[in-house]
Amino acid sequence: MSDVYVDDELVFKAGADIKPNIRGNPLTKRMVSIDNFDQTAIDLTYDYTSTLGGASDACALTAAGEQGVKLTTGTVDNNISFLATGLVFGISQAPAVESDVEITDISGTTLFFGFSDVTNDATPEGIIDADGGTIAAGSGVADAVGFLVDADLGTSSIYAVSVNTSGTEQSVDTGLDWTDTYSKVLRVALDSSGNARFYVDSLEKAYIASAVADVPLCAAYAYGTRDGDGSNIVTARYLAKFQDRV
Secondary structure, X not given: OOOOOOOOOOOOOHHHHOOOOOOOOOOOOEEEEEEOOOOOOOOOOOOOEEEOOOOOOEEEEEEOOEEEEEEEOOOOOOOEEXXXXXXXXXXHHOOEEEEEEEEOOHHHEEEEEEEEOOOOOOOOOOOEEOHHHOXXXXXXXXXXXXXXXXXXXXXXXXXXXXXXXXXXXEEEEEEEEOOOOOEEEEEEEEOOOOOXXXXXXXXXXXXXXXXXXXXXXXXXXXXXXXXXXXXXXXXXXXXXXXXEOO
């Protein structure tokens, strides 16, 4: 018996692409869960918590010939809404989360995606945001790590950000700009020491040491309107979750 190592990807071709192509009982050593947001409605009872923080904000599946969850920001400047899983992640299991995210209007939006020790905060505070141009965690957040793009920074740059229980806030400009109506595949991966690696479109773009402590975490989106720009839309095409089994 020997292991098979794959450096890039497995490709099923010809007949293997149109018929069953694995024999036996595949079983991963890590928890793997992917939500393609292809249901008739998002489950806000058992799967997610949705907290809407302003006027006309919304969280709903897209339908109309495409899959995804559409996060509509409110019409009230700086009010932030949240969509989060349960607090089921911990750094001892080396968790990772990934999402394919599209933003319609970068200049009028704030978005955080990653891990958080709370499923929401007291809007108008985000999990981590840049209200007024300063990157900071919400008052109810002790541990969080993820990506941030925020119009209040006066730039379309994508930042890697974190805060830990000791109160240490960290941020790294990835050097990447987000363009209106374009999507990015964002991944945050933690190791058992709470160090974080950040990947954009499958390429590592930032690293933060001791990003979070060993506390229960959820996967979360926090989204809102900036500059009184009116409602904007953030669309997540899928949410992938990974971690070692306990």
